[in-house]
Amino acid sequence: MSAIDFENVSVHYGLEPVLESLSFTVESGSWVSVIGPNGAGKSTMLRALVGLTPFSGSIAIAGRSVERMRRRELARALAYVPQTPEHPAGMSVFDYVMLGRTPHRSYLGSGNSNDLAVVRDILALLDLERLARRPVSSVSGGEAQRAAIARAVAQQAPVLLLDEPTSSLDIARQQEVMNLIDGLRSSEGLTVISTMHDLTLAGQYADRLLLLADGTVRGDGISREVLTTEAIERHYGAYVRVVEDDDGAITVVPLRPGRQAELDEAPSER
Amino acid sequence: MVETTVAPTRLPATWLVLSFVALAGAATVSISVGAAGLSVDGIVAELVDRLPWIEAESDLSATASGILWQVRMPRIALGVLVGGMLALAGTSYQGIFRNPLADPYLLGVAAGAGLGATLAIVFGPDTGGTSLAVVAPAAFVGALVAAIGSYLLGTVGRATTTSLILAGVAVAAFLTSIQTYVQLRNTDSLRDVVSWMLGRLSTAGWGEIRAILPLVIVSSIVLLLHRRLLDVLALGDDEATALGVQVTTVRLVVLVAASLGTAAVVAVSGLIGFVGIIVPHALRLTIGTSYARLIPLSFVAGATFLVLADLLARTLISPAELPIGVVTAFFGAPFFLGILHLTERAAT
Numbered sequence: 001m002s003a004i005d006f007e008n009v010s011v012h013y014g015l016e017p018v019l020e021s022l023s024f025t026v027e028s029g030s031w032v033s034v035i036g037p038n039g040a041g042k043s044t045m046l047r048a049l050v051g052l053t054p055f056s057g058s059i060a061i062a063g064r065s066v067e068r069m070r071r072r073e074l075a076r077a078l079a080y081v082p083q084t085p086e087h088p089a090g091m092s093v094f095d096y097v098m099l100g101r102t103p104h105r106s107y108l109g110s111g112n113s114n115d116l117a118v119v120r121d122i123l124a125l126l127d128l129e130r131l132a133r134r135p136v137s138s139v140s141g142g143e144a145q146r147a148a149i150a151r152a153v154a155q156q157a158p159v160l161l162l163d164e165p166t167s168s169l170d171i172a173r174q175q176e177v178m179n180l181i182d183g184l185r186s187s188e189g190l191t192v193i194s195t196m197h198d199l200t201l202a203g204q205y206a207d208r209l210l211l212l213a214d215g216t217v218r219g220d221g222i223s224r225e226v227l228t229t230e231a232i233e234r235h236y237g238a239y240v241r242v243v244e245d246d247d248g249a250i251t252v253v254p255l256r257p258g259r260q261a262e263l264d265e266a267p268s269e270r
Numbered sequence: 271m272v273e274t275t276v277a278p279t280r281l282p283a284t285w286l287v288l289s290f291v292a293l294a295g296a297a298t299v300s301i302s303v304g305a306a307g308l309s310v311d312g313i314v315a316e317l318v319d320r321l322p323w324i325e326a327e328s329d330l331s332a333t334a335s336g337i338l339w340q341v342r343m344p345r346i347a348l349g350v351l352v353g354g355m356l357a358l359a360g361t362s363y364q365g366i367f368r369n370p371l372a373d374p375y376l377l378g379v380a381a382g383a384g385l386g387a388t389l390a391i392v393f394g395p396d397t398g399g400t401s402l403a404v405v406a407p408a409a410f411v412g413a414l415v416a417a418i419g420s421y422l423l424g425t426v427g428r429a430t431t432t433s434l435i436l437a438g439v440a441v442a443a444f445l446t447s448i449q450t451y452v453q454l455r456n457t458d459s460l461r462d463v464v465s466w467m468l469g470r471l472s473t474a475g476w477g478e479i480r481a482i483l484p485l486v487i488v489s490s491i492v493l494l495l496h497r498r499l500l501d502v503l504a505l506g507d508d509e510a511t512a513l514g515v516q517v518t519t520v521r522l523v524v525l526v527a528a529s530l531g532t533a534a535v536v537a538v539s540g541l542i543g544f545v546g547i548i549v550p551h552a553l554r555l556t557i558g559t560s561y562a563r564l565i566p567l568s569f570v571a572g573a574t575f576l577v578l579a580d581l582l583a584r585t586l587i588s589p590a591e592l593p594i595g596v597v598t599a600f601f602g603a604p605f606f607l608g609i610l611h612l613t614e615r616a617a618t
Contacts, residue, residue, distance in 0.1 A: 050512045075514030082512075088504040090559030095279050095501070102502050103514035108495045111278060123276060132276035155513070 001062070003028040003159055003191040004049070009057035011044050011215075018044045019055070020215040028062075028158075031185055031192040033206035035199060035226075037236045040212040042195035043083065046161050049193075050080045061159065075103035079152035083163040085144075087136045093147050094132040097122060100154025119154055125187075126150045126180065142173035146180065153184060160184070162194040166201060174198070178205045199252040203227050211235060223250045279560045281567065289570040296574045297346050300581045305589055306337050313338060340475070347479050348471045349580045350573040351486050352535040353545055357572020359528035360546030361553075361564050362493050365500035366521045367431045374532040374546040377424075377434070377525070378416035378441035383536045385449040386412020387466050392456045402473055405466060406481070406537040413533035416441055421525065431507075431521075468593035469540035471580050482534040489531030490569060496524050497565035504561075542576070544598040548606045549575050555613045575602070 004026040011019040019041045026032050034042045047053040051066060051074055059066045061077050069077065079100070087096070100122075101115040111119075123129045126146050131139055136147050145165065152160055165181065166174040182205055185192050196202035202209060203223030211219030211226050213235040219226040227250050232240050243251045302310050308330060315328035316338055330338065359374035367376070375381075390408035424437030453463050499520050502510045507517050536542075549572045550564065557563050576594070582601065583594045 047508075052508050052511060071511065071516055072514035075512060078512075080509075080512040082509060086505045086509055088501075088559065090554075091501070091504065092279055094276050095560060098278050099502055099505065099513060108499075110498055116278070120276060129276060 001028045002026065003030075003062060004193065005058075005060040005063075006045075006049075007058045007060075009045075009048060009055050009059060011041070011048055011053055011055045018215055019048070021057070022212075022216060024210060024217060024220065026191060026193060028191050029185075029189060030207045031182070031194070031205060032208050032210055033202035034193065034195045034210045034212055035197075035202050036212035036218075040235075041215045042212055043163050045212065046080065046163050046193070046195060049161065050074070050078055072103045075155060075157070077157050078159045078161055079155040079157040080161045081148050081152045081163065081165060083167060085148040085151075087144055087147075089137045090135050091137070092133050093128055093136045093139065094119065094123070096136040096147055097128070097150045097154050100151040103155055103157075118156065122150050122153050125184075126153070141168055142170075142176060145169060145173070145177055149177070149180065149184075153188065158189070159191045159193070162192065164195055164197060166196070166198060174201060181205070199227055199232070200250065203250040203252070224248065227252055279558070279562060281563045285557070285563075286566060286570075289567055289574070293350070293570050293574045293577070296577045296581075297350070300346050300349075300577050301338070301342050303581060303585060304337075304342060306334060308334055308338060308342075344476050344479055345471050345580065346577055348539065349577040351479065351482060352471065352539045352542060353549075353576025353579075354569035354573035355486050355489065355531045355535045356542065356545040357549035357568040357575070358490055358493055358565065359532045360572075361550040361561070361568040362496075362500065362524050362528045363546070364550055365503060365561055366524050367435060368504065368506065369431070369435065370551065371547070372435075374528060375442075375541075375543075377420040377438040377529060378445060379413040379529055379532050380536065380541050381442035381445040381449065382416025382419075383409040383413040383533065384467055384541060385445045385452075386410070386415075387540070388449050388452050388459075388463050391462050391466065392452055392459050402478055402538060406478065409466075410533050410537035412445075413536060414529070416445055417525075417529040417533065421522075465593075466540045469536075469542035469595045470583075470591070471539055471576075471594060472584070472591060473538075478538045482538055485534040486531050489527045489534075492527035493524065493531075494565055496520065496527075497561045500524070500561035500565070504559075540595075542595050542598060544595070544602050545572055545576055548598075548602045552606055552609050555609050 002025045006022050006024050009019055009022040010017065022045065034045065036042050044053055048055040049059055049066070051071070066074060098111060098115065098119050101111055101118065104115065105111065123132055126149065128146060128150055131143060136144060139147065160181070162181065165177055169177060178201060181192060181194070184190055194206070206223070208221065209219065209223055209226040210217060211231065218235055219231055224244060227242055229240055229242050232238055232252065239255045241253045241255055243253060245251070301313055302308055312328050312330035312334065315326040316330060316335060318324055318326040319328060328335065356374055363372040363374055363376055364370060386408040387405050390405045394404040394408070420434065420438040420441045423441065424434035453460060499515060502513060502515050503517065503520065505513070510517050550568055553564055553567055553571055557567065576598070579597045579601065580594055583592045583597045586592055
């Protein structure tokens with residue numbers, strides 16, 4: 001069953017087209033990473049899905065049009081972690097994660113015992129218990145990103161949307177976050193859509209890559225199909241070497257200008 | 271050992287009780303201090319006597335009893351309503367605008383009230399100065415017209431908090447220019463106008479309190495009920511929307527409630543500055559930034575602050591009185607800086 005359906009989705013900022021007739025489907029339970037150069041429309045695609053950007057065409061979640069869903073309903077179907085989540089000064093990690101329960105409350109309602117239980121479980125699952133009382137604005141970058149993911153998981157939505165989840169993290173924290181998302185996908189049965197700049201990381205974790213460029217889909221498939229030197233040069237304008245190891249994992253290595261000649265003479269392993 | 275007890279931030283009941291005790295203490299001191307010396311025993315007996323089924327013999331003279339019930343009590347009651355409402359509205363405005371400099375006068379409420387009051391004083395029936403019966407309704411209408419005008423202008427096209435703030439600044443400047451022109455063309459009323467602008471609680475009678483009480487109660491309840499949504503709004507419009515909150519609706523409801531309450535109290539008290547910005551920030555520095563805590567305590571803290579400020583205003587140069595706005599700024603600013611200094615030292 002498909003979790004998300006985009007059909008001829010276009011977004012314009014003023015007269016400028018950002019997404020043009022975008023169509024694709026995301027299967028339930030899969031992890032799709034959306035890659036593409038800056039300005040390709042990756043974040044805009046996520047924002048259109050969450051209802052933060054007006055679009056033409058149709059977007060459906062589990063067969064239902066997002067335009068027919070109320071805000072709260074949408075927030076129970078999709079959890080969204082923006083590229084730079086806001087971490088309000090002075091708010092404790094516990095209270096921050098508790099905000100993820102907002103779509104399950106009535107307009108003026110406060111948290112009930114079930115909300116508390118959900119949040120406590122998630123804090124334990126994501127190893128955030130010892131930070132629960134700390135202000136979320138004072139924890140490290142990796143911990144803050146874990147708190148943002150915890151808040152999204154607290155929404156108990158079947159689809160998790162992550163905009164550049166590793167962009168400001170060191171290499172170990174990047175792995176930690178990607179492993180965490182992968183673990184949550186299995187344990188909570190989530191469908192994940194993430195936008196990624198790190199092509200190697202994107203290829204190693206996602207089931208499928210969607211390459212966006214100039215507002216439309218330029219590549220769609222498993223990593224070895226999408227991550228080719230030719231596609232990366234054409235759409236990013238970057239010179240890279242793509243290495244595939246024995247178990248099929250793809251590594252994208254940027255090359256210094258001096259080595260372009262070498263690349264041109266012996267294009268690559270693939 | 272690592273602390274593992276995790277719980278959401280709530281307002282501890284003891285804090286609320288203590289804040290009410292502080293307010294009661296301030297009110298008691300304010301009732302008993304003044305030009306006419308009233309004995310504490312007598313005041314207590316008078317108060318107890320008003321309770322149902324209890325009779326108490328007061329040793330206050332008829333004049334003293336009159337001063338207690340017709341002068342000091344309404345003045346303190348008005349101090350509670352004005353101080354509480356301004357601080358609560360200030361906290362709410364800072365929440366929906368996510369701007370620490372927001373105060374209850376941000377959408378031109380003060381300028382609108384000022385223009386309304388000036389027009390009433392200059393062109394209204396000659397009742398020998400600032401008769402509240404004429405001035406208060408005019409100030410109230412002026413305040414609401416300004417707030418509604420700012421909201422409409424600030425939400426034309428794509429509404430953002432910045433466009434609202436800028437519309438408020440423009441409306442305030444425009445109304446102030448008219449107010450200044452009218453004031454300068456009618457210098458015979460200058461003293462009355464300036465006196466109204468500076469704000470005071472001295473004109474209070476039970477009539478004005480009865481008039482504004484329903485608005486203050488409704489506005490405070492609405493703001494109190496929205497305290498948790500203000501915490502969600504702290505994430506910014508996009509993230510709050512993605513969490514299922516109708517941001518525009520919440521902002522509009524909170525703005526209407528805070529502006530109505532503010533318009534009601536300034537119509538009676540005149541423009542008392544500083545309370546709506548200093549009390550919320552002093553609270554933030556001491557009890558944290560959670561609106562679940564800030565909103566309920568803002569009212570009580572603002573009320574206590576203004577009752578004490580009024581006590582100083584009427585006793586410092588007795589028998590004359592200082593404008594209360596002068597006191598709130600003159601004593602409030604060093605007090606605020608003191609808290610800022612102490613909390614920064616504690617944090618390092």
